[in-house]
Amino acid sequence: MGMQISAISFREHRELGEVAWLRDYDRGLKLAAEQGKPVLLLFQEVPGCSTCVRFGQDVLTHPLMVEFITDRFVPVAIFNNHPGADTEILHRSDEPSWNNSVVRFLRPDGAELVPKLADRYDALGLHDKMAAVLAMLDDEVPGYFRLLGRDLLVEYGLSKCMTYTTPCFWSGETSLATHPAVITTDAGWVDGEEVVQVYFDPREASRPVLDAYASAEGFNPIESRGFELDREPQFYLRKNVARRLPLTPAQRTRINLAVPYRSSVADLLSPQQSAWLGDTNLKRSSGEDAYRRDIRQSWPKLVSQLGIIEREN
Structure with a gap:
């Protein structure tokens, strides 16, 4: 049985913030090829521990962060504590189950663009990774997103x-x-x-x-x-x-x-x-x-x- 193709969001799971995520990995790669976008692949524990919930609620709820993800990436969520198709993608990606939030950034062929975001659960870390992805693709980082990075410097002291x-x-x-x-x-x-x-x-x-x-x-x-x-x-x-x-x-x-x-x-x-x-x-x-x-x-x-x-x- 395949994963869901329809998008899901925080309305079902607090760990996912306010991003509308696809749940079908292969469908995500196909959409990325069609739209000329990279894939933002979230491995998340759902339902999750307090760290996973904080990542969803503190990092994936900022309106400009959510808009940037939606506008520039194809977001796909894999639940690292679910059996079936999710477990299959975990094995293919060499990701452990029941782990804290991990984010990978992929080309439409599944190749990794930059090293994954792991063991870091703040918005500034995700911001910097996404900016690095655009730089890797020779895509200009829009001014509003650069400003968000500066706002986050203030927020994080x-x-x-x-x-x-x-x-x-x-x-x-x-x-x-x-x-x-x-x-x-x-x-x-x-x-x-x-x-x-x-x-x-x-x-x-x-x-x-x-x-x-x-x-x-x-x-x-x-x-x-x-x-x-x-x-x-x-x-x-x-x-x-x-x-x-x-x-x-x-x-x-x-x-x-x-x-x-x-x-x-x-x-x-x-x-x-x-x-x-x-x-x-x-x-x-x-x-x-x-x-x-x-x-x-x-x-x-x-x-x-x-x-x-x-x-x-």
Whole structure:
């Protein structure tokens, strides 16, 4: 008896997150050949231990992660604790049964593109592997997915935080955002002074380097204790209809920079976000401060109002 061909998702199994997975390995390879996509093959314990559930709920539920997987891969799930066809694929892949989450990345002929993701259960690990797959295929990593990687640095505590006094924190946000190491900016107050709080990638710039850049712009470092967010952070984004979109912190920082310079925001948005931006019903379906909410909460709310993109495969 063959595996299911229909897709399944978190509605049946929390270990699978919100990705719609195929359950037929050979069918997945065939679709990959037809669509010109690689296969993202998840070996998962279902029902699973707490590690497997966390991988599904923490890693495979971020809206941009889910969209990227769906858009750029053919996702196939193999249950490593089920008999029958699942066990057959385990043996063919030399994967153990009853194991924690493992992800492989395959060409349509089944050949492995990059080393598998194993013994690592965080979103940043999966993000970096998928970016490596696109690089292997000479396929450009879209801007929104690069920004997601930077957001994950902040989420996992791998970024650094600095706060700078500025004559005007609205223009200060855009000035600081131009530095390539800066991931996010927020306008606010410390002891009555206008400041901008930034998170930056320490791999791209040290604190002294960023301090020197800020000083050249007329800004000075200050202790961030007592930082209070202003009522209108990302001032220029607030003037744009994109404020009604679910956005990550890195996205809203880059869009806030793009708007006053009249730069395109297309590469900063996912296909779904771009579709919503062009929807005439966006204004009545989403609040003006949607961009400030956690994307994991604001995304499903907008889906319920405007629906999702139907892709032709």
